[in-house]
Amino acid sequence: xxxxxxxxxxxxxxxxxxxxxxxDERAQKITRDICKILHHVxxxxxxxxxxxxxxGDPAKRAGNEFLFQMQAMTNIEVLNAYNIxxxxxxxxxxxxxxxxxxxxLGGTYEVIHHTQLIQDLINDGKLKAEGGESFKGxxxxxxxxxxxxxxNGIYEAPRKALEVLDAQLVEMKRCKSNGLCCxxxxxxxxxxxxxxxxxxxxxxxxxxxxxxPQVIAAGCPFxxxxxxxxxxxxxxxxxxxxxxxxxxTARANGL
Amino acid sequence: xxxxxxFLVITLAAIALFTVNLRKIFRNIRLGKSVDRNDxxxxxxxxxxxxxxxxSKMVVRPIPAFLHFFVxxxxxIINIExxxxxxxxxxxxxxxxxxxxxxxxxxIGSFEILAFTVWAACVIFLIRRNVLKLKRxxxxxxxxxxxxxxxxxxxxxxxxxxxxxxxxxxxxxLQLLGASHYINAGAFPVSQYLMNLLPSTxxxxxxxERSCWWFHIIGILAFLNYLPYSKHFHILFxxxxxxxxxxxxxxxxxxxxxxxxxxxxxxxxxxxxxxTEPGKFGAKDATDLSWINLxxxxxxxxxxxxxxxxxxxxxxxxxxxxxxMMDTRDRxxxxxxxxxxxxxxxxxxxxxxxxxxTREEIWACTSCNACVEACxxxxxxxxxxxxxxxxxxxxxxxxxxxxxxxxxxxxxNQAPWKYSPADRFNWADEK
Numbered sequence: 103x104x105x106x107x108x109x110x111x112x113x114x115x116x117x118x119x120x121x122x123x124x125x126d127e128r129a130q131k132i133t134r135d136i137c138k139i140l141h142h143v144x145x146x147x148x149x150x151x152x153x154x155x156x157x158g159d160p161a162k163r164a165g166n167e168f169l170f171q172m173q174a175m176t177n178i179e180v181l182n183a184y185n186i187x188x189x190x191x192x193x194x195x196x197x198x199x200x201x202x203x204x205x206x207l208g209g210t211y212e213v214i215h216h217t218q219l220i221q222d223l224i225n226d227g228k229l230k231a232e233g234g235e236s237f238k239g240x241x242x243x244x245x246x247x248x249x250x251x252x253x254n255g256i257y258e259a260p261r262k263a264l265e266v267l268d269a270q271l272v273e274m275k276r277c278k279s280n281g282l283c284c285x286x287x288x289x290x291x292x293x294x295x296x297x298x299x300x301x302x303x304x305x306x307x308x309x310x311x312x313x314x315p316q317v318i319a320a321g322c323p324f325x326x327x328x329x330x331x332x333x334x335x336x337x338x339x340x341x342x343x344x345x346x347x348x349x350x351t352a353r354a355n356g357l
Numbered sequence: 358x359x360x361x362x363x364f365l366v367i368t369l370a371a372i373a374l375f376t377v378n379l380r381k382i383f384r385n386i387r388l389g390k391s392v393d394r395n396d397x398x399x400x401x402x403x404x405x406x407x408x409x410x411x412x413s414k415m416v417v418r419p420i421p422a423f424l425h426f427f428v429x430x431x432x433x434i435i436n437i438e439x440x441x442x443x444x445x446x447x448x449x450x451x452x453x454x455x456x457x458x459x460x461x462x463x464x465i466g467s468f469e470i471l472a473f474t475v476w477a478a479c480v481i482f483l484i485r486r487n488v489l490k491l492k493r494x495x496x497x498x499x500x501x502x503x504x505x506x507x508x509x510x511x512x513x514x515x516x517x518x519x520x521x522x523x524x525x526x527x528x529x530x531l532q533l534l535g536a537s538h539y540i541n542a543g544a545f546p547v548s549q550y551l552m553n554l555l556p557s558t559x560x561x562x563x564x565x566e567r568s569c570w571w572f573h574i575i576g577i578l579a580f581l582n583y584l585p586y587s588k589h590f591h592i593l594f595x596x597x598x599x600x601x602x603x604x605x606x607x608x609x610x611x612x613x614x615x616x617x618x619x620x621x622x623x624x625x626x627x628x629x630x631x632x633t634e635p636g637k638f639g640a641k642d643a644t645d646l647s648w649i650n651l652x653x654x655x656x657x658x659x660x661x662x663x664x665x666x667x668x669x670x671x672x673x674x675x676x677x678x679x680x681x682m683m684d685t686r687d688r689x690x691x692x693x694x695x696x697x698x699x700x701x702x703x704x705x706x707x708x709x710x711x712x713x714x715t716r717e718e719i720w721a722c723t724s725c726n727a728c729v730e731a732c733x734x735x736x737x738x739x740x741x742x743x744x745x746x747x748x749x750x751x752x753x754x755x756x757x758x759x760x761x762x763x764x765x766x767x768x769x770n771q772a773p774w775k776y777s778p779a780d781r782f783n784w785a786d787e788k
Contacts, residue, residue: 121772123784130784137785151782155771163724164760165639165746167613169767171620202609207617248725253608276666279730280417283668288724292763292773296721299673306668 103148113148120193122323129323135352143228157199164289178209188212194250221259234356237267243315246281247322272313286324307332364446371578378585385693389648394601405600414733424478431475455542466544476518493661498680524569526551591658595734598656602735607726639747642708643689653736654686663728669721676721678728678738684713
């Protein structure tokens with residue numbers, strides 16, 4: 103972003119990568135695929151790079167409002183300094199926080215999640231599913247991330263991205279507004295679960311596997327971790343792939 | 358005349374007692390922190406019409422929705438009949454609305470059918486709870502009293518409807534006998550089948566009819582006074598509760614204004630915050646919660662839809678959103694009682710956190726909003742959990758060690774993991 107600014111240019115959209123997308127090896131792949139899609143459709147985008155910082159979401163959900171607001175205010179200063187208008191995020195948690203909780207602290211932007219961007223691009227005819235891996239007829243089940251689905255009512259955009267694949271979409275018993283959490287939200291990602299009889303991600307994976315999918319589609323790097331761990335535990339890594347919507351889209355377009 | 362005076366006295370006493378108890382509940386709710394929910398009145402009204410009147414969130418589970426619909430409609434419509442009973446009781450008239458003619462017959466006929474459906478639904482509800490023992494109606498928080506409460510409500514409704522139908526059956530039989538005072542009015546599609554069960558002499562029938570009449574109306578007044586002590590209070594509070602419910606996206610958590618001033622002052626030394634009274638961060642006790650949270654607690658009818666979709670509860674953790682609501686209600690009621698007995702400044706040394714809700718429960722929450730989504734009357738257990746977490750973290754610095762580690766990473770490395778901020782852009786280098 104700093105380079106664009108120095109060149110006196112403004113991006114069409116800022117890609118907010120997020121901490122998982124920046125550091126987590128698995129999520130980095132998703133990040134690069136989102137970039138490939140942006141590049142593929144010729145959208146002028148920028149990232150903040152090392153100027154990006156945690157949105158404060160995990161701190162807020164853990165109850166640390168101080169830390170959240172410190173992070174938020176710092177980020178808002180950076181975003182406002184670059185005169186950012188529109189943001190796409192690779193993570194539903196960043197999406198929810200910037201979209202809903204930043205405006206009250208002085209940061210108002212048009213914020214979309216990457217699955218919404220993909221939906222828009224498909225609607226505008228800029229993105230199709232051709233020239234790459236064929237998902238035709240493959241059984242795909244989509245896991246709704248809580249902060250995208252129930253948190254913000256976005257159920258259709260990710261499904262739209264899958265519909266163009268001509269794949270066989272199968273819904274889990276608990277889906278959309280009734281979707282079951284992967285177990286990572288509310289800062290659970292960063293701690294061991296409380297005593298219980300089962301881990302939440304295992305409960306979810308059991309349900310996903312009931313649909314006999316070839317692909318489990320995700321839209322959140324934390325869900326990705328939880329679901330991938332579940333698949334590993336069930337020893338189904340060979341048969342079932344857990345892929346982000348962005349990865350599926352990139353593959354389908356041969357990017 | 359004696360009967361009329363007796364009726365008046367009983368009715369006034371019942372209403373007075375109910376008012377006293379209702380005022381206590383309002384007082385208890387006002388013990389909560391203020392929060393403004395008077396914006397967007399039109400949207401709020403629509404929400405109330407849809408969710409409370411329209412029962413829109415009940416349909417997710419069709420069987421109880423179907424049964425509950427009859428009980429609900431019965432409750433709303435049979436109350437028109439109560440109006441007639443009131444007038445008859447006060448003025449010594451009998452079936453005062455009979456002048457409506459054919460329409461009156463239609464009304465009474467409809468009430469009878471509704472009364473029967475209410476009766477049947479309540480019987481099925483009792484079977485679901487006590488014979489089929491549906492999982493949703495059990496759990497750590499479903500101790501003796503909540504279970505009895507549910508059964509008392511159902512049995513009372515069954516008795517009230519039975520009395521109503523028997524009263525009509527006796528009345529219909531008296532009308533056939535041409536008894537004086539029992540004018541020919543009403544239609545009896547259900548109670549006609551009960552007529553054979555009744556005695557055939559006029560004097561005995563009058564005793565049955567009058568007994569049922571008194572039982573029905575005193576039962577209703579007694580039930581009204583049972584409401585403030587019961588989960589059944591939802592029949593009244595479902596309406597304000599949905600009206601004042603959160604209209605923002607569920608993922609959005611409130612930004613604490615009290616924290617905002619301190620953060621601004623930290624980031625900008627020249628910032629002088631406006632004078633605010635020093636308060637607690639988050640909630641330790643029920644009085645630290647907002648009045649909305651407390652109204653939520655009084656609205657909860659312990660149906661358990663929240664707990665049955667909670668990922669933590671499903672996988673055997675201690676957390677149960679229904680328990681959060683019940684604990685909040687029990688605690689604020691306890692505080693209210695303490696105030697009644699010992700004055701407004703009374704402290705009993707107990708608190709919602711630890712004495713009612715444990716740390717293990719609040720830290721098991723994934724903040725997934727499934728409980729909020731599932732509640733048929735828009736109760737928000739998540740907000741209470743978050744307020745308790747805020748207290749634990751900001752006032753006590755008592756979080757699980759791994760959460761503390763995550764927060765210190767955010768503070769020092771601008772990410773929840775211990776990576777160097779300088780490496781944040783490295784993803785772009787690897788292919």
